[in-house]
Amino acid sequence: MYIGIDLGTSGVKTILTDESGKVVDSASSSLTVAIPQPLWSEQNPEDWWTATCATLDELKQRNDLSVVKALGLAGQMHGATLLDKVGQVLRPAILWNDGRSEAQCRTLESTIIKARVITGNLVMPGFTAPKLLWIKENEPDIFKQVDKVLLPKDYLRYKLTGEFASDMSDSAGTSWLNTGERSWSKSMLMACGLSEKHMPTLYEGNEITGYLTAKTAKRWGMKAVPVVAGAGDNAAGAVGCGIVDAGQAMLSLGTSGVYFAVTNDYRSDPESAVHSFCHAVGHRWHLMSVMLSAASCLDWFAKNSGYSSVAELFDDVVNNTRPDDPNTPFFLPYLTGERTPHNNPNAKAGFFGLTASTTRAHMAQAVVQGVSMALADGIDAVHGCGIQVDGISLIGGGVKSTYWRQLLADVSGIAMNYRKGGDVGPALGAARLAQLGVSPQTPVSDICPVPELVASYEPDSALKNYYDQRRQQFRELYFSLHSQF
Secondary structure, three states, X not given: OEEEEEEOOOEEEEEEEOOOOOEEEEEEEEOOOEOOOOOOOEEOHHHHHXXXXXXXXXXXXXXXXXXXXXXXXXEOXXXXXXXXXXXXXXXXXXXXXXXXOHHHHHHHHHXXXXXXXXXXXXXXXXXXXXXXXXXXXXXXXXXXXXOEEEOHHHHHHHHHHOOOEEEHHHHOOOOOEEOOOOEEOHHHHHHOOOOHHHOOEEEOOOOEEEEOOHHHHHHOOOOOOEXXXXXXXXXXXXXXXXXXXXXXXXXXXXXOEEEEEEEOOOOOOHHHOOEEEEOOOOOOEXXXXXXXXXXXXXXXXXXXXXXXXXXXXXXXXXXXXXXXXXXXXXXXXXXXXXXXXXXXXXOOOEEEOOXXXXXXXXXXXXXXXXXXXXXXXXXXXXXXXXXOOXXXXXXXXXXXXXXXXXXXXXXXXXXXXXXXXXXXXXXXXXXXXXXXXXXXXXXXXXXXXXXXXXXXXXXXXXXXXXHHHHHHHHHHHHHHHHHHO
């Protein structure tokens, strides 16, 4: 058996898998987020540990954990967890969705002119480095006591093993990693008043970072099994879906939308807000576009326009519109700003082109099209880095609609492959990395297979010109309204 622990923002999920990769059991424990001031988002790291212990306690009640061979970790990225010299938490962790450090981002990029070249990314408020600069400037007494800076999942590692370690994929989201060289950047650390001694040791995602302490092993009736490095949540989710080799890509449609493509070499395009991170396995990298409001746009419109559910919304679109319906307006899907390709937190959503002939079904169709076109913009930004993919695997709760799967293929011009069970989540990737860590001779693809194909959706060539023109209008609308945001 293998254990995968996923520390999310809203809760901890821990799963138990067997040698075939099947999920045998799982347990979850919820978490809350504190918002003490506007733009702030914090959690107490001790709550992460309490929740993790609760999930392992639950699994122990139902399973013999003495047969577990290894444990892996996945988690929310970018969070700043600060420890003093005796390993005590100095303040609540500042999370990935905290926006207080915008000024510090500008400071870092002006101080280190090559910051984007070194890290492969824009320095964003969500990343870890500007958070530490904010603490240095606003909480100097706390900053002076900082001995170690850990990412959220790596605090759990410290509690489980006593080791300070992290993996490449998660560390690439700090703005302190030289992403191409897979090592800490001394200049980026120095710009924040830090050095490598403040950082955990770096490992590949499937490398062993330590072993359960005697105390933790005894609590759950386990041996002192190895704990592998693991991965950030998106990279772990990709490992769980078998997206591990160059040319493989996935589109995940949840509240937000993430396009994730694997490369064998380091590439970047920070000006288009493409994320360039290390992958969790085999000295590979990945490029990622992030759309802040994807399926959440459909939820929002359904709730505010009288649909009982998103499923009813899709039924209305299918039954009462056609793909190239001239009465369909445009919808800009920027309900919470936008990341890729615009990097504009102030972008706003809106409808354009409403007439007396526009119906609720037309507006619903516009919402689905708008989200699809914005996702296609992100896909194009990633492919602009010079990569090619052999189809895109669709995962996440947002792709249950066959209509939407076909629309994504038509709008993007790329085949979409809907796969079975691809939305288990990062915990599965963490468990698979654990299995890889103690099975070094087994090919990665054997332990991380691509889920079974349910259906493929090829672009409709008859609609190519229509969507090409519509996407161009969609992009022009954004830039026409840019100054009004």
